[in-house]
Amino acid sequence: MSKATQSEAEPGVALEINGQDVQAREGQTILEAAREADIEIPTLCEHEPLTNVGGCRMCLVEIDGKRTETACTTTVQDGMEIEVDTDDLWDHRRTILELMFSEQNHYCMYCEMEGDCELEDLFNEAGLDACEYPLEYNDIDVDTSHSEITLDLDRCVLCGRCVRTCDEVVGNDTLTFKDRGLETEIVADDGVALGESSCISCGACAQACPTGAIYTNQSAYRGREEECDVVTTACTECSLGCELEVYTNSGRIVKIEGVEDGADAGQLCEMGRFGLLGDSRERIDEPSVRGDGTVDTETAIERARESLEDAETINAVASSRLPTEVTEAFAASMDAYDASLEVPGAKRAADERRIAEKVAPLFNEHAGNLRASGPEAVLDAEAVAVFDTSIVDTHPVAASYVRRAAKDGATLVSVDADEDRFASKSDASIESGSALSRLTEDSVEVVEDDASALADSDTETLINAVPALEDGGISIIILGPEIEEEDTLINAYALAAMTDSKVLSLPDRVNSFVDGIGADDLHDDAEVAYLFAADDREDDLDRMVEVARTADTVIVQATRESILTKAADIVLPSLDWFERSGTVTDASGTDRELARVLDPRVAIDSDREVLSELAEGDILEVKP
Amino acid sequence: MSQATAQTEDDRATVATVCLGGCSGCHMEFLNIDHDLVDLLEDVKFEASHMIVDEKGVPEADIGIAEGVVTNEENIEVAEELRENCDTVVAWGDCAALRGIMSLRNDDDPDEMIDEVYLDKADEESESPRDDVPVPALLEDARPLDEYIDVDVYIPGCPPDAEVMAHGIEALLEGEQPEIVDEKLQYD
Numbered sequence: 001m002s003k004a005t006q007s008e009a010e011p012g013v014a015l016e017i018n019g020q021d022v023q024a025r026e027g028q029t030i031l032e033a034a035r036e037a038d039i040e041i042p043t044l045c046e047h048e049p050l051t052n053v054g055g056c057r058m059c060l061v062e063i064d065g066k067r068t069e070t071a072c073t074t075t076v077q078d079g080m081e082i083e084v085d086t087d088d089l090w091d092h093r094r095t096i097l098e099l100m101f102s103e104q105n106h107y108c109m110y111c112e113m114e115g116d117c118e119l120e121d122l123f124n125e126a127g128l129d130a131c132e133y134p135l136e137y138n139d140i141d142v143d144t145s146h147s148e149i150t151l152d153l154d155r156c157v158l159c160g161r162c163v164r165t166c167d168e169v170v171g172n173d174t175l176t177f178k179d180r181g182l183e184t185e186i187v188a189d190d191g192v193a194l195g196e197s198s199c200i201s202c203g204a205c206a207q208a209c210p211t212g213a214i215y216t217n218q219s220a221y222r223g224r225e226e227e228c229d230v231v232t233t234a235c236t237e238c239s240l241g242c243e244l245e246v247y248t249n250s251g252r253i254v255k256i257e258g259v260e261d262g263a264d265a266g267q268l269c270e271m272g273r274f275g276l277l278g279d280s281r282e283r284i285d286e287p288s289v290r291g292d293g294t295v296d297t298e299t300a301i302e303r304a305r306e307s308l309e310d311a312e313t314i315n316a317v318a319s320s321r322l323p324t325e326v327t328e329a330f331a332a333s334m335d336a337y338d339a340s341l342e343v344p345g346a347k348r349a350a351d352e353r354r355i356a357e358k359v360a361p362l363f364n365e366h367a368g369n370l371r372a373s374g375p376e377a378v379l380d381a382e383a384v385a386v387f388d389t390s391i392v393d394t395h396p397v398a399a400s401y402v403r404r405a406a407k408d409g410a411t412l413v414s415v416d417a418d419e420d421r422f423a424s425k426s427d428a429s430i431e432s433g434s435a436l437s438r439l440t441e442d443s444v445e446v447v448e449d450d451a452s453a454l455a456d457s458d459t460e461t462l463i464n465a466v467p468a469l470e471d472g473g474i475s476i477i478i479l480g481p482e483i484e485e486e487d488t489l490i491n492a493y494a495l496a497a498m499t500d501s502k503v504l505s506l507p508d509r510v511n512s513f514v515d516g517i518g519a520d521d522l523h524d525d526a527e528v529a530y531l532f533a534a535d536d537r538e539d540d541l542d543r544m545v546e547v548a549r550t551a552d553t554v555i556v557q558a559t560r561e562s563i564l565t566k567a568a569d570i571v572l573p574s575l576d577w578f579e580r581s582g583t584v585t586d587a588s589g590t591d592r593e594l595a596r597v598l599d600p601r602v603a604i605d606s607d608r609e610v611l612s613e614l615a616e617g618d619i620l621e622v623k624p
Numbered sequence: 625m626s627q628a629t630a631q632t633e634d635d636r637a638t639v640a641t642v643c644l645g646g647c648s649g650c651h652m653e654f655l656n657i658d659h660d661l662v663d664l665l666e667d668v669k670f671e672a673s674h675m676i677v678d679e680k681g682v683p684e685a686d687i688g689i690a691e692g693v694v695t696n697e698e699n700i701e702v703a704e705e706l707r708e709n710c711d712t713v714v715a716w717g718d719c720a721a722l723r724g725i726m727s728l729r730n731d732d733d734p735d736e737m738i739d740e741v742y743l744d745k746a747d748e749e750s751e752s753p754r755d756d757v758p759v760p761a762l763l764e765d766a767r768p769l770d771e772y773i774d775v776d777v778y779i780p781g782c783p784p785d786a787e788v789m790a791h792g793i794e795a796l797l798e799g800e801q802p803e804i805v806d807e808k809l810q811y812d
């Protein structure tokens with residue numbers, strides 16, 4: 001556990017590394033001190049977000065000419081004289097590398113990681129041009145059972161970065177070591193195929209793997225990192241807005257990775273890492289009008305404008321994946337035609353704001369701002385209550401934080417109408433509707449009547465249901481996307497106020513938070529439905545399809561073909577997630593930047609331009 | 625070449641290259657030194673090299689170069705001849721230096737493997753090249769050159785860059801040990 005020491009302001013330690021004077025802080029490891037002084041020490045099993053274990057022995061250094069220690073696990077001491085590059089040390093390293101080489105298939109030319117491989121780099125640095133040891137060729141089958149991740153343990157050096165990532169970053173403990181010594185191998189769960197294991201397909205292990213032992217199928221053999229451009233943007237698949245590092249080569253996306261030095265430690269979820277790459281629906285390149293087929297953009301917009309102008313009643317629905325600027329432009333544009341606008345999640349956001357403002361002071365006059373600063377705040381919590389554990393599927397990165405907190409000893413209380421998805425990690429599972437119903441009723445009564453009702457309510461039950469929240473120092477209440485009923489929201493915020501907890505509210509997607517936009521009630525039957533679907537897919541489209549069914553004329557602005565575009569009278573193209581730019585607001589209220597990764601190759605260059613023309617120039621400046 | 629030049633004594637260094645259990649990819653890549661081959665030929669005479677000289681044996685030479693892994697009995701004989709007939713022995717490529725892709729067969733039984741390839745996956749006329757068929761017998765394992773003979777210079781790579789192979793020869797001509805490090809040392 002050498003990581004926690006970095007930020008502590010301790011008195012300085014003076015030492016020498018490779019003859020160079022180095023100032024370090026007490027408690028730092030030799031490796032950390034060397035890196036800060038720009039002195040390179042070779043490493044393999046070390047990985048920035050993880051605990052160091054000193055397993056690979058690459059970072060062996062000579063201390064005071066007497067002993068050798070692993071730099072990643074040895075703390076600095078005043079007056080240490082450290083050598084990194086003696087012939088002896090490089091002999092050690094080369095011997096270890098030759099042993100690794102002799103144990104498995106480390107031939108680079110047909111390996112996915114060739115060119116990006118840390119082991120290959122070390123072979124090169126150590127000058128490995130022959131191998132003294134006989135090849136211990138083990139017959140290890142490649143595990144291709146998982147749809148996104150391939151496990152080729154014949155290229156595994158047992159550095160354990162995947163195991164530690166699965167444990168420390170994802171909190172899922174799927175990958176683990178089996179057996180000892182020469183027999184050691186990485187297995188999923190108790191030795192089942194990865195595709196049949198408890199793996200949540202986040203891909204963090206593949207990102208952490210230094211060799212070609214774990215790689216992702218969609219990105220395999222598509223290009224080396226050094227030949228790629230990298231653009232950082234935000235994910236809009238859920239309301240967390242995780243940062244994505246998108247690697248592109250020659251105008252196509254090679255892979256998506258998480259940011260390792262960020263709070264998420266390189267973690268993404270299946271949707272962010274793989275789902276975004278896998279949308280194979282036909283792209284809508286050009287506008288079309290029913291009966292006329294493909295038309296130019298001006299004609300399509302003109303036709304849409306005519307329909308909107310003639311209509312008495314208009315229903316509009318916007319995807320909740322759009323940047324704030326585009327949502328605002330859409331709202332302004334629809335406003336010009338007196339349309340009723342719905343953005344999924346906007347109602348809940350508005351309800352929550354109202355409830356938080358009203359409820360908090362009733363229960364605790366010092367409550368202040370109840371909103372958690374972000375999902376990482378969960379890690380510091382001593383008690384966590386999760387209302388709606390479906391966040392395991394809908395907000396997997398937040399779920400990882402919850403599991404990590406629970407593993408670190410935080411009390412975890414799950415409240416769910418269905419199965420508790422945190423199962424074994426929960427200290428208490430409360431079925432909403434049973435014990436919780438008391439809680440809810442009590443809280444609602446208090447809110448609806450006045451604070452004095454609290455005295456009459458069964459306060460003890462209330463507190464007993466969540467003793468951890470009451471006792472704990474820092475506590476967090478997480479609200480999943482299915483928590484929409486006013487009663488439950490009131491209950492949760494009341495609970496938060498009473499127990500001095502912070503609330504991390506996780507609606508489905510990011511731009512549910514655009515103030516006052518999209519909370520209109522739609523008409524039962526509208527003459528025209530304008531459905532800005534963008535790259536929404538599958539279940540996301542259900543609501544829009546429902547709205548389309550009740551309209552006479554359907555206008556769809558979408559990125560790809562779907563059941564919705566087939567039903568449309570006018571179809572306008574829309575940008576895909578990697579072409580958009582602007583800002584989104586994440587679950588903690590922080591703005592995150594969306595950056596254009598690739599230029600669009602469709603008839604439009606900007607969603608806002610289309611909207612601007614639709615409103616006949618009513619919208620101000622136009623940016624992509 | 626005029627009669628007069630041909631009669632003067634050829635004092636060029638001699639090189640013999642052989643291909644053991646390899647794909648000839650190293651030899652092919654070596655030809656990518658292109659026009660530099662012409663310059664190189666001023667200092668070097670290739671006594672044997674299956675892509676440029678019609679010589680099946682392993683003649684005496686200053687520098688002996690082997691591509692490929694030792695995978696059958698003939699490979700052992702050729703490797704031993706190379707060592708005996710040449711002053712310096714160079715291993716070209718991943719196979720000769722580090723076993724390479726051919727060693728992926730090492731966890732299979734050689735007889736079963738041969739039957740699978742020559743009988744099971746071929747037509748009815750096909751014979752298995754073991755038993756009485758006069759082709760070199762497969763060894764139990766494919767092994768790198770230095771498990772059979774001493775090797776003086778290793779140039780891994782699949783294949784190594786042509787320039788790196790040429791550099792190896794040029795350094796030896798200068799009487800130096802080639803330094804195959806940094807970007808010259810590669811595995812793909």
